[in-house]
Structures are given as C-alpha cells and as structure tokens.
Amino acid sequence: RKDVGILAMDIYFPPACVQQEALEAHDGASKGKYTIGLGQDCMAYCSEVEDVISMGLTVVASLLKKYNIDPKLIGRLEVGSETVIDKSKSIKTWLMQIFEESGNTDIEGVDSSNACYGGTAALLNCVNWVESNSWDGRYGLVVCTDSAVYAEGPARPTGGAAAIAMLIGPNAPIYFESKYKASHMSHVYDFYKPDLASEYPVVDGKLSQTCYLMALDSCYRQYCRKYEKLVGEQFSISDADYCVFHSPYNKLVQKSFARLYFNDFTRNCSSVDNDAKVKLQPFAKLTSEESYQSRDLEKASQQVAKHLYDIKVQPSTLLPKQIGNMYTASLYAALASVIYNKHDSLGGQRILMFSYGSGLTSTMFSLRLHDGQYPFSLTNIASVLDVRTKLESRRETLPEKFIETLKLMEHRYGAKDFETSKDTSLLPQGTFYLTKVDSMYRRFYDKK
Numbered sequence: 001r002k003d004v005g006i007l008a009m010d011i012y013f014p015p016a017c018v019q020q021e022a023l024e025a026h027d028g029a030s031k032g033k034y035t036i037g038l039g040q041d042c043m044a045y046c047s048e049v050e051d052v053i054s055m056g057l058t059v060v061a062s063l064l065k066k067y068n069i070d071p072k073l074i075g076r077l078e079v080g081s082e083t084v085i086d087k088s089k090s091i092k093t094w095l096m097q098i099f100e101e102s103g104n105t106d107i108e109g110v111d112s113s114n115a116c117y118g119g120t121a122a123l124l125n126c127v128n129w130v131e132s133n134s135w136d137g138r139y140g141l142v143v144c145t146d147s148a149v150y151a152e153g154p155a156r157p158t159g160g161a162a163a164i165a166m167l168i169g170p171n172a173p174i175y176f177e178s179k180y181k182a183s184h185m186s187h188v189y190d191f192y193k194p195d196l197a198s199e200y201p202v203v204d205g206k207l208s209q210t211c212y213l214m215a216l217d218s219c220y221r222q223y224c225r226k227y228e229k230l231v232g233e234q235f236s237i238s239d240a241d242y243c244v245f246h247s248p249y250n251k252l253v254q255k256s257f258a259r260l261y262f263n264d265f266t267r268n269c270s271s272v273d274n275d276a277k278v279k280l281q282p283f284a285k286l287t288s289e290e291s292y293q294s295r296d297l298e299k300a301s302q303q304v305a306k307h308l309y310d311i312k313v314q315p316s317t318l319l320p321k322q323i324g325n326m327y328t329a330s331l332y333a334a335l336a337s338v339i340y341n342k343h344d345s346l347g348g349q350r351i352l353m354f355s356y357g358s359g360l361t362s363t364m365f366s367l368r369l370h371d372g373q374y375p376f377s378l379t380n381i382a383s384v385l386d387v388r389t390k391l392e393s394r395r396e397t398l399p400e401k402f403i404e405t406l407k408l409m410e411h412r413y414g415a416k417d418f419e420t421s422k423d424t425s426l427l428p429q430g431t432f433y434l435t436k437v438d439s440m441y442r443r444f445y446d447k448k
C-alpha cells in the first residue's frame with residue numbers, strides 16, 4: 001500500500017469563546033500574562049448543551065457529508081480523548097449511532113487514552129491497520145475530541161475545546177514516513193486525573209513544561225538517529241518545512257522550536273548560522289538538566305530561532321492560539337492550520353510532528369504532502385476546514401459567563417436525572433447537542 005495517511009479532515013469547535021485579554025483582567029493577572037506570556041488570543045469552551053460526545057458526533061457527520069463518504073465504507077473507527085464521561089463505555093460506541101443508521105456495525109476499534117496523546121495513538125492504530133495484512137480495503141476514521149477545563153488558578157487560561165476527524169487510507173495527500181518515527185515514554189506525575197469525581201486534572205505546571213521539553217529532546221534525538229541510519233545524511237530542522245507541536249499554549253511551542261534549534265547547535269548542524277553559534281556558545285557546556293532550568297538559554301535560543309519560527313512554525317499556530325488547548329485534538333488542529341494556511345504550496349514538503357501526553361507518552365513522526373485529487377486534495381481539505389469563517393462566526397462571551405458555565409458543569413459532571421436548557425441559538429445547523437441525562441445516567445442527543 002502506498003502513501004498511507006490522512007485523506008480528509010474536518011474540525012468542530014464550540015462557538016462560545018472568551019478573549020484572553022478579558023480573562024486576564026477578570027482574573028487580576030498582570031496585563032499581557034495570558035496574551036504575551038502564554039501567547040494565547042482566545043479560548044473556546046463547551047456550553048452546557050455540548051460535550052466531547054456531541055462534538056464527536058458533529059464532526060463525524062460533517063466529514064462524511066462534506067467529502068461524500070458512504071458510512072458503510074468505514075472499517076475502523078478510533079477515538080482519542082482524555083475527557084472521561086464513562087469509565088467503561090467508549091466514546092466510539094456513541095459515534096456508532098451514525099453508522100448503525102446506514103446498517104454498518106462491522107467497525108473495529110475503541111478509544112485510546114493517555115492525556116493529550118490519545119489522538120496520536122488512535123491515528124497510529126488506523127495507519128498501521130491500513131498498512132497491515134488485516135486491512136479489508138475500507139477507510140479508517142480517527143476522532144480526537146476533548147474539552148480542556150482547569151480548576152481556578154494559573155492553569156485555567158490554558159483550557160480549550162474541539163473535535164477533529166481524520167479519514168485514513170492509501171494514496172493520501174498527507175502521508176506518513178513511518179520508518180522515522182521515534183517515541184519517548186516514561187512514568188511521571190506532571191498532569192493526571194486521579195479524582196474521578198472531578199473533570200479537572202491535578203497539574204504540576206512547571207514539571208509538565210520540563211517533561212514536555214525533555215520528551216521533545218529525546219524524540220528528536222532518536223528521530224534524527226533513525227533518519228540518519230536510513231538516509232545516510234544528517235537530519236536537521238532544515239529538512240522539515242514545517243514543525244508542528246502539541247500546543248497547550250503558544251509560548252511552549254515557541255520554546256519547543258527553540259529547543260530543536262539548540263539541539264541542532266549541539267549536533268553541529270548547518271541549520272545553525274554563525275551568528276547563532278556565537279550566541280549559543282556560552283550554553284554549550286551546560287548539562288542537560290541545567291539546560292532545562294536556564295532562562296538565559298531559553299531567551300537566547302528563542303531569539304536566534306525566531307526567523308525560522310516565523311516560517312516553519314507560525315502557520316501552525318492559528319487554531320491553537322484562537323481556541324486554546326484542545327488536548328488530543330491540539331496537535332491536529334495545528335496541522336489543520338498549516339493545511340488551511342499553506343495548502344497551495346505544500347506539494348513535496350515535509351511536516352515534522354510532535355505529540356505529547358502527560359504521564360507521559362510522546363512520539364515524533366513526519367508527514368509528506370502532495371496535492372492529491374478531489375475530494376482528497378489539500379485544496380479541498382482547506383476549503384472544508386473553512387477556518388476563518390468558523391472563527392469569525394463565534395460568539396465572544398464575558399469571563400463571567402465562562403466561569404458561570406464551568407460552575408454549572410462542576411455540578412453536572414457525573415450527575416444524572418437532569419435536562420439541559422436545549423438552547424441551541426449559538427450552534428450552527430447540523431450540530432449535535434445534549435438534551436438530557438436520565439435516571440440511569442443515559443445520555444440523549446439531538447441534532448440542530
């Protein structure tokens with residue numbers, strides 16, 4: 001099978017959002033902390049009629065419709081999510097409603113979960129299935145769906161919500177270079193959800209940043225090693241046209257790219273120019289532990305990498321800066337941003353991807369692109385994503401409304417026997433929404 005990868009994509013995010021500037025003022029944070037400090041513009045959140053299941057239903061129905069895919073042609077459906085609605089019943093089973101309607105119940109796959117990494121696990125499963133002997137010729141479908149909400153405090157502005165669907169098959173315009181994949185997995189308590197009565201994680205923010213960067217280093221080193229072994233040439237960021245990172249908030253993405261650049265410096269790569277070499281030289285002797293703690297290195301490397309960041313990373317930041325952390329969907333919303341922004345110039349290019357899920361699991365892999373053929377063409381994917389229109393038709397709400405919604409959801413989490421307001425005024429036509437949870441905790445959805 002040739003060029004197995006992503007044939008089609010769609011994204012759904014809630015229409016309700018709050019400006020980071022307004023949230024900053026509301027929280028009494030210093031001016032610029034969320035916007036410049038974290039690098040975020042706006043944050044989407046689910047209203048009381050939306051959740052990860054409704055968003056998943058919406059995005060799957062939308063993808064099938066917009067690319068005109070017969071639901072019978074799906075042979076594997078995998079969901080990545082870290083939002084726990086049920087400890088046993090997978091989100092995938094709710095999504096089966098769409099396929100049962102057309103008589104297709106022969107669909108493999110369940111949910112994958114480990115923080116923000118579940119979507120990547122689901123995607124790799126689908127790609128491996130299509131590449132394997134078990135493939136029955138039908139499409140794989142990956143759904144990443146999450147609502148990221150945090151307790152009051154410094155992590156709260158790093159929330160967000162979205163669902164992404166990706167159709168998987170051969171001859172894809174966005175295909176995997178499966179041989180160069182590298183992972184770093186280990187046991188840490190940086191971000192986890194031990195309290196099953198609460199939707200909020202327990203998070204050690206500083207530790208999670210360091211774990212993220214350590215995992216990035218480890219994956220990049222191994223990725224380069226594998227590439228060099230197979231290709232016989234050194235790999236550096238010059239070989240990637242775009243670098244796409246899991247994006248909890250934009251500042252960490254800026255730091256991540258600078259870190260790759262620093263790696264290239266220590267490996268003596270041609271991607272690092274003379275001026276940068278001089279500026280990074282004072283940090284050449286730091287131990288790796290020291291290098292994670294050095295604020296001066298962080299600043300210097302961000303500064304010397306800035307011109308490359310603008311070219312190779314900035315196009316991926318549109319959706320993550322506007323929506324916030326979408327957990328499992330975050331990396332793929334960043335990828336969607338590149339496709340949306342650059343679809344007419346991506347043929348032949350390479351995108352380096354870094355997926356991180358706290359706890360921790362991480363993988364670096366790369367994608368190659370070609371223009372593809374309608375409906376599975378980059379141009380058509382960009383037009384289906386329709387990012388600008390979707391962003392512009394959102395409704396900005398006051399921070400007070402956002403906080404009131406979170407309070408209500410704290411009571412609703414794990415609750416039974418309630419009806420929602422069924423207020424769908426903000427939702428676009430075709431959006432699924434939650435109507436009630438009955439006395440047996442069964443959830444009911446309708447479509448606008």
Ligand code: ACO
Nearest residue numbers: 030031032033036037038154155158205206208212248358
């Ligand atoms: N103007 C400009 N910049 C400012 C201002 C200001 N007024 N105030 C602060 N800043 C900068 C800080 O210097 C810092 O930037 P730097 O790291 O480049 O120095 C940044 O804003 C954040 O400020 P901190 O004081 O470090 O923020 P705080 O510790 O309060 O919270 C954190 C940040 C830890 C990221 C928190 O939001 C969090 O815990 N988020 C969730 C965890 C997370 O997302 N981790 C990422 C990987 S795990 C995952 O994906 C879930």
